[in-house]
Amino acid sequence: MARSSSSHAKTFLPRQQRRHLRPRRSPKKRVDATVLCPGALQNLSGAQPEHLPPGMDLPRHAGDKTLAVHAGEKLGRCWGTDTDSIVTPVVGGATHWFKNSEDLIAFKEGRRHSHEYGRYSNPTVKVLEDKISSLEKAEATLVTSSGMNAIVVTLLALVPPGSHVVTTTDCYSEARAFVRDRLGKMGIKSTFIDLDDMEKLKAVLETNDVSLFYADSPTNPFLKCLDISVVVELCHHLSGAQPEHAAAKTLAVHAGEKLGRCWGTDTDSIGTPVVGGTTHWFKNSEDLIAFKEGRRHSHEYGRYSNPTVKVLEDKISSLERAEATLVISSGMNAIVVTLLALVPPGSHVVTTTDCYSEARAFVRDRLGKMGIKSTFIDLDDMEKLKAVLETNDVSLFYADSPTNPFLKCLDISVVVELCHRRGALVCIDSTMASPINQKPLTLGANIVLHSAINSPWHQVARVQMDGYGGVISFETKSDLCGTMRFIDALEIPFIATSLGGCESLVQQPAVMSFWGQTDEEKSRNGIKDNLVRFSLGIEKFEDLRDDILQALEKI
Incomplete structure (x- = not known):
């Protein structure tokens, strides 16, 4: 991102005065939702949802059209959007600020309704979630980055290893593939039944520890309708559970840009335009077949690929000297996808005691339930790493370098030497450095993730980094x-x-x-x-x- 600054003098106002001067951004964003029925929220989080502020709920008799207009709107203002706008504004910022430490502590202790970080909550998204909850008569709603994300999150949260999931032969094809290929590797069994075969569903429920039944209704593209009441009755009563030589600055500007025009963006714009559409069309059947057979470079659907995102991925690949890059919805998503893809059940993952706290919690709490063992080591303890590698079937070593917030630097070359000798992959979260300052792949690492002179790690940083972050x-x-x-x-x-x-x-x-x-x-x-x-x-x-x-x- 190019940055510019003006040289004119600035007067710094007290924080309470400045808060009213901040510009609002309103980018458009496509979202999909997972709707949780009453009782499901406590199963997932162990906590009850917060009640609506007094006077902010709507009458029970309000119709769907009324709910679609009004539900959640007033509530949005109680959650960090100070405005008298009839419709809650689009809040595009990822980070929310606090007036002072007292204000922050009140938020942490639940005495103040607000937001902290965009991945946790957002005023506009909160209104949308409340609106959907009202329409669905649901206890809570979770809006996620895509429909497939909603499906995956639901399956991973509610179907534990060793359990069983039942779905239909004509459910969404990508969901069917995920159940068959990914959940199967996590020790989760699955059965696919015809949408109308209630006898088979009953038999599966009686003979297996079924956690979840998942189906589309109406189905796509045949529009078959499931008899939901019959399925609910059966499940609730019978189920048992749930260019290489170019400099980095040059690559940052030019890498990927020209390619973007070959991938479905017909334009002479120097910079590849932002393509916001989710669906791409084909001129005729011959054009579609050429795309399917790889004879034509194009796009089909936004979740599979997108011209703008493709340019960004190519740009990062060039900067990192990587074979390929996958851009996804958040840094934590990148961590989770990497761990789930590369660490099979029965294997072992090694990470550091000061890696990203949410990643540490995921390794400890979620992977442990999938039959995956983990070991946490100090960043500098190469002897312990060597011992763990020699006595365990380690699939992946994962660490931040530099770490957050201590900015410790891992000696990547040493770790790569130890891990590759035992057949383990090395994944480095280089967020705090960026590819401008550090390229772990050139030091032998297999995967890179992104979202101090007196330091004892300064010498390591000097060797493997070209600069320092902010x-x-x-x-x-x-x-x-x-x-x-x-x-x-x-x-x-x-x-x-x-x-x-x-x-x-x-x-x-x-x-x-x-x-x-x-x-x-x-x-x-x-x-x-x-x-x-x-x-x-x-x-x-x-x-x-x-x-x-x-x-x-x-x-």
Whole structure:
């Protein structure tokens, strides 16, 4: 992303005044939803949904057309959208900021309704979810990035290894393939029945530990209709459960762009246009067959490929010196897809004690339930890594480098040597470096993921990185409250999660990410109350420096 800055003088207002000056963005985005029926939410999260604010619910007798217009709209304003607009605005930002530490703690303790990060929740999406819940008479709705994502999330959440799933022979073909090919590798059995064969469904339910019945109704493309009431009766009563030499800067500008025009974008625009459509058409049957046989480069459906996304993937491949790139909906999605694709049940994954906390939780909590063992090692403990590789069937080693928020650097070449000797793949999350500064594939790593001079890892970084990212972490000479005073005194950065963009962000991990955890739990992750993570934007250096210095005086 090209960044530019203006040189005119800026007056930095107090945070409460600045919040009204922030521009709103409103990009269009296609979404699909998973609707959870009453009771399902507690099964997934272990927590009851929050109640609607008083006076914000609609009459029980409201019709679907009324619900489609009004449901959720007023609620959107209670969730971080300060506006009198009749319709809730489109909120496109990924990161939400807090006025001060007190405001953040109120949010963490549930005393304030708001949002933190776009992947967790979003004001506009929350309104859409409430609207769908009202129309479906559902306890809760989860809007995800695509229809297939909704199917996969539902199956992975509700069908444990060793269980059984039943679906129909004419359900969505991609879902059928996922059930057959992917769930089968996770120790999950499946049975496919005809939509009308209730006797076979009854027999399967009586002889197997069935967790879930999944079907389309009406089906696609035959529009057959399932007798849902009959299926519900049977299931609820009988089921047992649920160019290589170019410089990086040149590649960042030109890689992939010209190719984009050959992949379905007929234009002379220098930059490949944003193609927002989900469906691509063919001139005639001959044109379609040429595409199917690989004689014509084009696209068919947005989830399979997209001209704009293809250019981005080619650009990243060129920067990383990679064979191929897959762009998906979020960093966590990239981590989950990689782990599920490359670590089979009965195998073993090794990661580090300070890798991304959500990835660590997924490895520990979700992969463990799929029959996959895991070992967590210190980033520098190569002896333990060697021992684990020698005594276990390790499929994958996964780590962040540099780590977040401590910016420790893994010696990738050493890890690659140890892992490849034992047949294990190496996956590096290089988010904090970007391909401009570090190319793990050239050091021997198999997969790369993306979403400090005095450091003991500085020497490693100097060898394998060409530069440094915009995130720094440091500890103040104070305690929890003193560090909060420092953060609250800063005038330029926003108090927010995420790694920032053009604007600077600041956060105190003990409050933002580890609030409510015991001192022992925080210590186990190396989190101290006085730790600060600062994501530097493109503001003038002297302004940021002076702001930090004046804030330090407030400790």
